[in-house]
Amino acid sequence: MSKIKFNIPYLSSSGNENLYISDVINGSHYSGNGRYTTKCHNLISNILDCPNVLLTDSCTSALEICASIIRDYSSEQEVIIPSYTFSSTAAAFAKLGFKIIFCDIDKNSMMMDVEDAISKITKKTAAIIAVHYGGDVLNLDRLSLTCKEKNVNLVEDAAQAFGCSIDNKMAGTIGDYACFSFHETKNLHAGLAGCFVAKNKSDMSRATFIWERGTNRSEVLKGAVDKYTWVELGGSYYPTELQAAFLFAQLESFDTNLQKRKELHNQYVESFQSLQLNIKKQAISQSVKHNGHAYWIKLPSEDKLTGLIEFLRSKEIDAYIGYVPLHNSPISKKLNFYLGTLPVTESESKLILRLPIHCAMSISDVKSVVKNINSYLQG
Numbered sequence: 001m002s003k004i005k006f007n008i009p010y011l012s013s014s015g016n017e018n019l020y021i022s023d024v025i026n027g028s029h030y031s032g033n034g035r036y037t038t039k040c041h042n043l044i045s046n047i048l049d050c051p052n053v054l055l056t057d058s059c060t061s062a063l064e065i066c067a068s069i070i071r072d073y074s075s076e077q078e079v080i081i082p083s084y085t086f087s088s089t090a091a092a093f094a095k096l097g098f099k100i101i102f103c104d105i106d107k108n109s110m111m112m113d114v115e116d117a118i119s120k121i122t123k124k125t126a127a128i129i130a131v132h133y134g135g136d137v138l139n140l141d142r143l144s145l146t147c148k149e150k151n152v153n154l155v156e157d158a159a160q161a162f163g164c165s166i167d168n169k170m171a172g173t174i175g176d177y178a179c180f181s182f183h184e185t186k187n188l189h190a191g192l193a194g195c196f197v198a199k200n201k202s203d204m205s206r207a208t209f210i211w212e213r214g215t216n217r218s219e220v221l222k223g224a225v226d227k228y229t230w231v232e233l234g235g236s237y238y239p240t241e242l243q244a245a246f247l248f249a250q251l252e253s254f255d256t257n258l259q260k261r262k263e264l265h266n267q268y269v270e271s272f273q274s275l276q277l278n279i280k281k282q283a284i285s286q287s288v289k290h291n292g293h294a295y296w297i298k299l300p301s302e303d304k305l306t307g308l309i310e311f312l313r314s315k316e317i318d319a320y321i322g323y324v325p326l327h328n329s330p331i332s333k334k335l336n337f338y339l340g341t342l343p344v345t346e347s348e349s350k351l352i353l354r355l356p357i358h359c360a361m362s363i364s365d366v367k368s369v370v371k372n373i374n375s376y377l378q379g
């Protein structure tokens, strides 16, 4: 049997990635914000049913755009972020001078403990960053209301949630701002790319200035002003046309990719259901349409987790641990973001195991992963 890798970056079955990249080369405009960027904008807008999108070179850059829009340099500002997340979620805000206040997670979903987040709101809180984890979507009903009441921005780190919805609302269109990742480890990708989303159209002119290195060049192109000038602390945040062309082919395969991933995820659910194992399993709520980005389990102890990873490796199956918490990391201590323990984050992050899931896998691969986990735990 051949090795079951944790991820194999997606390629569309049409093979149009090659065709569109050749088209860029023939057209000789490479640097970005061109034809394929516009095509991606249109397709992403259609999928999300939201017009306010900007393609970025990564989700990290999209988070930096969110942070730049929210930052008021004349005051001290805090943002509340779950500690159980990727470093970029916090770093994008920390770099612009926000104080990071870490909150705990809910043990069942491994996503933000909304009550803990709300209890940490102060007069300095400028934003709460909700992270949708593992193809699941955090219910934002209560958080949205509280944020509105307290005049706090709600940002969705939807890096892993492209195409997901909750109560028929697309992930990434619920908060004030959101970001997606098109890194090769995500469902659809361009090697590296991402996307920024704003709920309100009124944010798009500032977002566009920040996107284009902080200048108002877009106003010059529209004829609104005759010379461009430096108006925001921006970055060089858009991807090249080569990446956009590749991504456009991937976005065209959105439905096929989603279908396949859902089948694999549902097979994990089904295969584990028939077994009596002493593990916790990812359980996505009925109100969520997931995108099959991930499937995870939690072992009863850290030793069992390490043992299982080694056992699976001996069977040529890759499986990985989850995030290492950020709140007690070296950089958090250095920057004074470490404000004490987060019990659920600290205990649960040591038990989680992410299983392989990608479009080059078959249903029988999933069965084989589950069979091996069963034999390790029963053995």
Ligand SMILES: *Cc1c(COP(=O)(O)O)cnc(C)c1O
Residues within 6 Å of the ligand: 057, 058, 059, 060, 061, 085, 086, 088, 089, 131, 157, 159, 160, 180, 181, 182, 183, 193, 194
């Ligand atoms: C992948 C990921 C990111 C970073 O995405 P890049 O496109 O690599 O910058 C940020 N947040 C979460 C939750 C992610 O999973």
